Amino acid sequence: MTTTQLPLLLASASPRRRQILATLGLPYTVSVAPGDEDAAQAHYQGSVDGLGEWTAAYKALMMFSRPETANHLVITADTTVILDDQELGKPRDTEHARSLLRSLRGRWHRVVTGIVVSTMVAGQLQMHGESCSTPVLMRPYTDEEIDAYIATGDPMDKAGAYGIQSASFQPTESIDGCYYNVVGLPLCTLVRLLAKFDVHPANSGCSDTACPWSEQCHIR
Ligand SMILES: Cc1cn([C@H]2C[C@H](O)[C@@H](COP(=O)(O)OP(=O)(O)OP(=O)(O)O)O2)c(=O)[nH]c1=O
Numbered sequence: 001m002t003t004t005q006l007p008l009l010l011a012s013a014s015p016r017r018r019q020i021l022a023t024l025g026l027p028y029t030v031s032v033a034p035g036d037e038d039a040a041q042a043h044y045q046g047s048v049d050g051l052g053e054w055t056a057a058y059k060a061l062m063m064f065s066r067p068e069t070a071n072h073l074v075i076t077a078d079t080t081v082i083l084d085d086q087e088l089g090k091p092r093d094t095e096h097a098r099s100l101l102r103s104l105r106g107r108w109h110r111v112v113t114g115i116v117v118s119t120m121v122a123g124q125l126q127m128h129g130e131s132c133s134t135p136v137l138m139r140p141y142t143d144e145e146i147d148a149y150i151a152t153g154d155p156m157d158k159a160g161a162y163g164i165q166s167a168s169f170q171p172t173e174s175i176d177g178c179y180y181n182v183v184g185l186p187l188c189t190l191v192r193l194l195a196k197f198d199v200h201p202a203n204s205g206c207s208d209t210a211c212p213w214s215e216q217c218h219i220r
Contacts, residue, residue, distance in 0.1 A: 003073060003119055003121075003197040003198055004197070004199055006072055006073040006119060006197075007027075007028075007029065007071075007072050007073070008026055008072070008199075009028065009031060009069065009072040009073065010028050010030045010031075010075045011032065011033045011059055011063045011069075012030065012032065012033075012077060014077075014184050016165070016183045016184045016185070017077060017185045018030055020184070020185040020187065021185060023203060024187065024190075024191070024202075024203055025201055025202050025203045026199070026201050031063070031069075033059040033062045033063050034063075034066070035062035037059065037078070038089075040055070040058045048082055048087050049082065049110075049112055049133065050114070051078075051080050052077075052078040052112045052113055052114030053116065053129045053130065055078035055114060056076045056116040056129060057076070057114075059077075059078065060118040064120045070120045071120075073117065073194075073197055073199065074117070075115065075116075075117055076115070076118070077113055077114065077115045077184060078113065078114050079111060079113045079181075080111070080159055081104075081110075081111055081159045081160030082110045083107060084109075088100050088104075088159065088160045089159065090157065090159055094150050094156075096161070097150050097156065097161040098147070100155075100160055100161040101146045101150075101162060101171075102143075104138045104160060104161075104162070104171075105140060105141060106138055106139070107137070107138055108135055108136070108137045109136055109138075109160070110133050110134065110135050111133070111182045112131055112132070112133045112134075113131065113132050113181050113184060113186055113189075114129060114130070114131045115129060115130055115186065115190055115193060116128070116193075117190070117196070119197065128193050128196045128197075130189045130192065131189075132177075132178060132181040132186035133177065133181070134175055134176065134178050134179075134181045136164070136174075136182060137173045137174040137175070138173060139171065141169070148168075148169075149162075149168070149171075152166075152169075154169070
């Protein structure tokens with residue numbers, strides 16, 4: 001069996017990743033990787049910008065611990081928010097969300113998503129990964145706006161305690177790169193990785209000249 005014929009499996013609980021992947025027009029199924037990524041990250045010793053890709057690789061290995069994942073082409077991803085070279089993570093509780101949103105207010109930071117595409121065929125693991133980084137500037141929102149946003153519950157499952165896509169909060173003033181990377185799945189990076197397995201979607205995401213989302217890539 002060639003890698004082109006392997007069924008595509010997105011290993012993610014993120015509804016955003018599911019929606020973004022759907023735009024490529026490839027059939028895929030969804031499952032959630034087992035394991036405890038926070039506990040695993042405690043063993044990470046590389047640079048903070050490499051943490052997302054390392055964690056995406058961890059999620060892939062956790063998937064292949066299930067025999068039924070063999071003979072699939074598996075996509076895993078991890079999004080990190082980095083301020084002053086520190087990874088902020090997801091909020092532990094509402095107080096932590098408040099403190100993360102205050103620390104980001106009016107500040108440039110980077111959102112880095114690591115993506116890994118991998119297979120396990122006949123016991124052989126093949127894995128390719130990349131990271132994509134988007135500088136993001138937050139607007140100077142007020143404490144009252146932070147409280148109202150936290151009350152919606154939206155920050156709690158998101159790195160850095162915010163969703164750039166939040167229509168009510170609209171936390172960002174400017175971004176300097178891929179919008180879909182911030183939301184959790186940079187399509188251009190994914191398309192490059194799929195090509196390494198000879199998979200070429202008909203709708204193939206971003207390019208500098210013909211990106212269908214280019215207007216959203218430069219919200220200024
Ligand atoms: C910064 C930011 C993050 N996010 C989301 C993307 C990710 O879903 C989440 C970061 O957590 P992740 O651990 O990357 O992903 P997840 O736990 O949601 O899903 P899984 O591990 O199963 O794939 O934050 C946004 O939706 N908008 C944003 O603006």
